[in-house]
Amino acid sequence: MASISMTVNGKTVGGEVEDRTLLVEFIRENLRLTGTHVGCDTSQCGACVVHVDGKAVKSCTTLAAQANGSEVTTIEGLANGDLHPMQQAFKDNHGLQCGFCTPGMIMAATDMVNRLGKDLDEKTIRTELEGNICRCTGYHNIVKSIQDGASKM
Amino acid sequence: MYETNYHRASSVEDAISKMGSADDAKFVSGGQTLIPTMKQRLAAPSDLIDLRHVDSMKGITIDGNQITIGAATTHAEVNASKELRAICPAICDLAGHIGDPHVRHMGTIGGSIANNDPAADYPAAMMALNAQIATNKRTIDTDDFFTGMFETALDEDEIVTAVTFPAPAKAAYSKFPNPASRYAMAGVFVAKLKNGMARVGVTGAGADGVFRHEDMEEALKGDWSSSSIADCKVDADDLLSDLHADNNYRANLVKVMAKRAVEASS
Structure with missing residues (x-):
């Protein structure tokens, strides 16, 4: 198990996850931020794109542990009261x-x-x-x- | 994905020591090939050693005519480097056509060449630019580095740390992407080196992975023009044949891509 911590949409979050946990699984299942979608699950469709340290990446092709210590923005983090x-x-x-x-x-x-x-x-x-x-x-x-x-x- | 143990390396030495103490570990850089392969259970390393945070393996250095790209430098960084574009635009353009923007934010040059996918783009460039592949143990000539499909001269506990090559006089890369996967069905990198040599690296087509086309190199050395390679023969017997394209079709593609690359070279 990996103990991970990262900033997601401005909030510090963490948890104990299996090392094989994908970033998208951590976001959806641990953090319950289900705006990020899993479409193809084979790195092609881009429904799972989030920003890690300011750059768009496919969260179905990244381990949560790889993003340990990073700043992550999901679709839920874009709106600030009004829509982005x-x-x-x-x-x-x-x-x-x-x-x-x-x-x-x-x-x-x-x-x-x-x-x-x-x-x-x-x-x-x-x-x-x-x-x-x-x-x-x-x-x-x-x-x-x-x-x-x-x-x- | 089967269970695995993730470790983040802080230095090359740290990565080697973590590799030594693990059972059946693999190095991971951007992971854009390895993670999908593990998800499909086609690979099941007991441990993953992450090289993406090793600072000494990052960045692009230009020293006169010599270009050094750290192995953990991403495709997006190679594509965006103004300094590199000024002396070798072909490698920046190649990097900008690997995968898609999100993959390019993670994938690295070291990962690409260490994996040596038969349809990867960078190996063709390394061949044509006569690169030296630096590892934690030695420096390997590019001609000795790629030894077959998904095979390289690297030992199990050896890490590509950087690649070095001289800025070419002219170069370009042209690829015919598979319309669905966007991987090269044939990709040709041509380089006219400042020492007068011409080198041609071909990816996506060879049955044993990336290769050089020496007839074209000879023709281009005498006359750097697309017409000079018109009569060069591409032997279909040595090429891949699959449902996307048979070997004769690929042989023609190699010639066409080589001509386009020469015409586009700058």
């Missing part, structure tokens, strides 16, 4: 259909803005979404949402 501009943009632009991929899409989108700035063209957004799959295939409005949300961040 990227969340609002997904709402305004009909960027979600079934909504399953949305947490990962939004965490990927805010990471994209952190790295590349607020002025994102369609081609860049589509290329940067390489690691996020929408099974409703609703990419058109996701791209629109990200472009809109980025400009308002």
Whole structure:
């Protein structure tokens, strides 16, 4: 067993977990933050994307122990009273259909803005979404949402 | 995933000592191949020794013409390095097309070459750039390092600590990704070295993993142009054949990717 401690959405959290526990399992099952989703569980779909030390990573492909001591932000940590501009943009632009991929899409989108700035063209957004799959295939409005949300961040 | 014991190494020496006291341990860096492999129960190491926090294995150093990339440097860091891009843009571009942005935040150059996946991108670059692979024990020529599919010259208790190569005069990498997995079905890294040599590393296609194409190297040494390699033969007998592409198709892809890389080289 590993004794781990990390900061999740600004709060210090910890626990005893098996060493093989995935970060997404720790977030969902120990912390009960179920906004982060498990889609494919094979590192492809990006529904599980969270930020670890400011960078988007796939939490189904990271051990909780690997993130020991890190700062983690999940979809629940974005809103500050009001929706985060990227969340609002997904709402305004009909960027979600079934909504399953949305947490990962939004965490990927805010990471994209952190790295590349607020002025994102369609081609860049589509290329940067390489690691996020929408099974409703609703990419058109996701791209629109990200472009809109980025400009308002 | 089967049970395992996680250990975080604080230094290379610490990692080696932890490896020595474990039963059947593996080193893990970004874990972007190893963790999925363990989840599928295709690997079941008793212990994992995490190298991602070893400071001496991180970062990019440029000393005149010599480039050194620490083994724990992520693909995202290689892609984003302005200093590296100024003298070897090809390696930055290659790093920016590995996996996806989230994978590139975790995956490392040392992990990629130590794993030697037959479709990984970095091994082709290491071959073409004539890199020296530094470990905790020795320095290995790239030509001696990759010994077969998922096989390298590394001992069980040996860690890649850095790679070093000279900035090339010109280089580029071109790959044909599998439309679903995005792994290379053929990827070719071409480099015109400042000593006059030309080197061509091919990934994704070889039945024994990454290889150099010496006929193309000879042709490019005389004339660095895509037309100079038009008559070079890529032997399909040595190539992978699977449901995605048979060996003859891959042989053609290797030629096409090599031509595109030469044309794109800068």
